[in-house]
Amino acid sequence: MKQWLQKMLYGRYGADQLGTFLMIIFVCLAILNLWLGWPHMWVIYALLLVCCYYRILSRNIYKRRAENQAFMKLYAPVRNWFKDKQERFRDRKTHKYFKCPKCSQRLRVPKGKGDIVITCAKCHNRFDAHT
Numbered sequence: 627m628k629q630w631l632q633k634m635l636y637g638r639y640g641a642d643q644l645g646t647f648l649m650i651i652f653v654c655l656a657i658l659n660l661w662l663g664w665p666h667m668w669v670i671y672a673l674l675l676v677c678c679y680y681r682i683l684s685r686n687i688y689k690r691r692a693e694n695q696a697f698m699k700l701y702a703p704v705r706n707w708f709k710d711k712q713e714r715f716r717d718r719k720t721h722k723y724f725k726c727p728k729c730s731q732r733l734r735v736p737k738g739k740g741d742i743v744i745t746c747a748k749c750h751n752r753f754d755a756h757t
């Protein structure tokens with residue numbers, strides 16, 4: 627059985643971020659539909675599942691990788707926004723965040739230092755701030 631599965635999956639693309647995203651959409655829609663009770667939702671479920679399994683079992687690795695890269699290009703700004711908010715929340719007691727007025731670089735400064743001059747690490751622009 628195990629050998630059969632290994633043999634079947636050999637040379638297949640497998641799971642990736644786009645596949646995971648599609649499965650998360652699938653689960654969210656399933657939960658949402660428990661509440662809404664739309665009768666024809668199974669068509670969307672079936673399409674999502676077929677799409678996921680088609681991608682996982684596909685032998686055209688180059689094409690699946692290109693699809694995933696296009697997805698990651700769209701998804702990266704969203705992921706970075708959440709990551710930024712998470713870091714700001716984690717450091718909220720020890721650091722304060724500033725934006726360089728010249729180049730918009732995000733700058734992290736320790737809290738409780740009073741009035742300071744911040745030098746941008748990217749463009750070396752200097753500006754006053756209170757931490």
Ligand SMILES: [Zn+2]
Nearest residue numbers: 726729746749
């Ligand atoms: Zn700057």
